[in-house]
Amino acid sequence: MSAPHDTVERRGLSPRQRARRSRLIQYAILVLLVVFAAISADWGQIGKVFFEPKFIEAAFRDGLLSALVKTLEYTAGAFVIGLIGGTLLALMRLSSVGPYRWVATAYIEFFRGLPAIVVFIAFSLLPLAFEGMTIPWDPYGVVWLALGIVAAAYMAEVIRAGIQAVPKGQLEAARSLGMPPGLATRKIVLPQAFRIVLPPLTNDLILLVKDSSLVFIIGTSATAYELTGFGRELANTYANLTPLVTAGFCYLLITLPLGIVVRRLESKAARTR
Amino acid sequence: MTVQDSLPTSSPVVQIKNLHKSFGSNHVLRGIDFTVDQGEVVCVIGPSGSGKSTLLRCVNLLEMPQEGQVIVRGEDLTDPDCHLDAARQQIGMVFQQFNLFPHLSVLANCTVAQTTVHKRRASEAEQIARANLSRVGLDDKVTAYPAQLSGGQQQRVAIARALSMDPALMLFDEPTSALDPELVGDVLTVMRKLALDGMTMLVVTHEMAFAREVADRVVFMDGGVIVEQGSPAEVIGNPQQPRTQDFLRRVLNPTHVEPT
Ligand SMILES: Nc1ncnc2c1ncn2[C@@H]1O[C@H](COP(=O)(O)OP(=O)(O)O)[C@@H](O)[C@H]1O
Numbered sequence: 001m002s003a004p005h006d007t008v009e010r011r012g013l014s015p016r017q018r019a020r021r022s023r024l025i026q027y028a029i030l031v032l033l034v035v036f037a038a039i040s041a042d043w044g045q046i047g048k049v050f051f052e053p054k055f056i057e058a059a060f061r062d063g064l065l066s067a068l069v070k071t072l073e074y075t076a077g078a079f080v081i082g083l084i085g086g087t088l089l090a091l092m093r094l095s096s097v098g099p100y101r102w103v104a105t106a107y108i109e110f111f112r113g114l115p116a117i118v119v120f121i122a123f124s125l126l127p128l129a130f131e132g133m134t135i136p137w138d139p140y141g142v143v144w145l146a147l148g149i150v151a152a153a154y155m156a157e158v159i160r161a162g163i164q165a166v167p168k169g170q171l172e173a174a175r176s177l178g179m180p181p182g183l184a185t186r187k188i189v190l191p192q193a194f195r196i197v198l199p200p201l202t203n204d205l206i207l208l209v210k211d212s213s214l215v216f217i218i219g220t221s222a223t224a225y226e227l228t229g230f231g232r233e234l235a236n237t238y239a240n241l242t243p244l245v246t247a248g249f250c251y252l253l254i255t256l257p258l259g260i261v262v263r264r265l266e267s268k269a270a271r272t273r
Numbered sequence: 274m275t276v277q278d279s280l281p282t283s284s285p286v287v288q289i290k291n292l293h294k295s296f297g298s299n300h301v302l303r304g305i306d307f308t309v310d311q312g313e314v315v316c317v318i319g320p321s322g323s324g325k326s327t328l329l330r331c332v333n334l335l336e337m338p339q340e341g342q343v344i345v346r347g348e349d350l351t352d353p354d355c356h357l358d359a360a361r362q363q364i365g366m367v368f369q370q371f372n373l374f375p376h377l378s379v380l381a382n383c384t385v386a387q388t389t390v391h392k393r394r395a396s397e398a399e400q401i402a403r404a405n406l407s408r409v410g411l412d413d414k415v416t417a418y419p420a421q422l423s424g425g426q427q428q429r430v431a432i433a434r435a436l437s438m439d440p441a442l443m444l445f446d447e448p449t450s451a452l453d454p455e456l457v458g459d460v461l462t463v464m465r466k467l468a469l470d471g472m473t474m475l476v477v478t479h480e481m482a483f484a485r486e487v488a489d490r491v492v493f494m495d496g497g498v499i500v501e502q503g504s505p506a507e508v509i510g511n512p513q514q515p516r517t518q519d520f521l522r523r524v525l526n527p528t529h530v531e532p533t
């Protein structure tokens with residue numbers, strides 16, 4: 001208790017004053033950098049390359065909205081597959097049956113450790129490896145499967161943690177009412193587990209929105225283009241980055257509200273705890 | 274109720290024979306024998322850690338005993354062929370920590386097992402639930418959620434939830450121990466009423482006044498065995514065993530400090 005006092009007297013500054021001084025210095029540096037950038041940058045050129053109105057208009061004309069819808073469709077389908085697969089895997093991991101546990105653990109570790117892009121490359125090569133093989137609902141089937149397979153591995157761990165966070169007394173109360181284990185899990189444990197993991201699951205949804213941009217690796221036709229593919233192609237065509245920037249803003253349009261939802265859910269969960 | 278009527282009234286609702294339960298090397302129940310008759314209220318008392326909760330949890334096989342038999346209404350629950358889920362439907366359990374389902378309304382807490390396990394129609398289940406909620410004095414809380422209720426109200430919902438399954442036997446594990454003192458009375462009143470209605474009850478409790486007034490029989494447990502049992506007047510009023518006397522002295526006179 002005496003040590004901090006000594007320092008305060010020696011330097012003549014309290015810890016709070018010192019923290020304030022260091023914050024002021026950081027602000028000053030930041031302002032300097034911004035001013036420097038503002039003076040030195042060629043704003044006209046930057047505007048023309050990144051924010052050219054006529055290319056923004058072109059993006060809308062050439063189907064920006066349908067690309068946005070595609071991204072949403074890809075993400076939603078993959079999320080559903082990930083949610084169902086993840087729940088099954090989580091239940092398998094917590095099963096008392098050894099082989100279920102082993103299979104689930106192997107799956108989760110494998111697909112969590114693998115870059116999503118590798119899975120997409122594999123899916124793009126599948127028709128070559130297995131001749132005549134087709135996945136239904138082209139292109140949705142492939143996209144949903146490729147994204148969903150990886151998402152299931154991530155979500156399984158989140159959901160497992162959620163199930164384990166449900167107090168043991170809940171299952172006991174359900175069993176004491178005569179509910180068989182499966183029924184008790186469905187009616188009592190899982191609804192509470194999903195409530196607990198809603199914020200981290202929404203985070204996974206945000207990651208999925210972004211991962212859906214990997215679709216271009218599968219090489220779907222132009223009509224299947226989602227935002228990234230669409231933006232990239234237009235940017236190539238016009239030799240201008242504006243369409244890509246526009247597509248990028250569309251991602252933010254999806255992910256920022258989701259981020260707000262996550263924070264709301266988290267603070268609500270913190271309040272009720 | 275039909276099964277109950279067809280049984281001879283003399284046969285006990287619960288029969289426990291030579292029950293042993295260990296957790297690892299911790300031998301918690303060391304040979305318990307006792308019965309609970311139809312309509313009887315048995316209170317189990319004893320020091321903390323003596324195995325009261327474990328005994329209660331063995332009665333509906335939430336804990337699997339290593340040795341001995343638990344026979345509820347003529348059916349041996351420890352028999353591997355016994356249909357446990359069916360047997361548990363006739364045994365209501367009330368926990369110290371209530372264990373209400375927080376994601377369901379008060380009404381749904383009382384109907385979820387009825388509609389899924391008993392396969393009752395929603396309207397019928399709701400009617401039964403409302404009747405039981407009214408029995409515990411919570412008609413006006415039907416649409417509330419557990420988090421909006423006081424501890425005493427939650428415990429009464431838990432009792433209504435168990436009653437809604439038409440149990441032949443009710444187990445209570447220290448139902449008032451987690452409650453603020455001023456809320457204990459409401460729960461005990463409900464339990465007293467239940468006993469008067471003829472419910473067969475096995476109650477672990479530290480409420481000696483309740484045991485004295487409501488119990489037909491008091492069982493004193495210590496160290497995983499039944500040390501002494503008999504009428505409340507005998508066990509609480511005039512205990513014979515030194516361990517019972519010692520326990521009661523401490524419980525009935527908590528501020529008293531033993532001279533050393
Ligand atoms: N699930 C369990 N796992 C391991 N030990 C347990 C478990 N439940 C109870 N015990 C042990 O059994 C003993 C008796 O516990 P309990 O039946 O809860 O006593 P009481 O209800 O009389 O206080 C204690 O020593 C306790 O640590």
Ligand SMILES: [Mg+2]
Nearest residue numbers: 325326327447
């Ligand atoms: Mg206990």
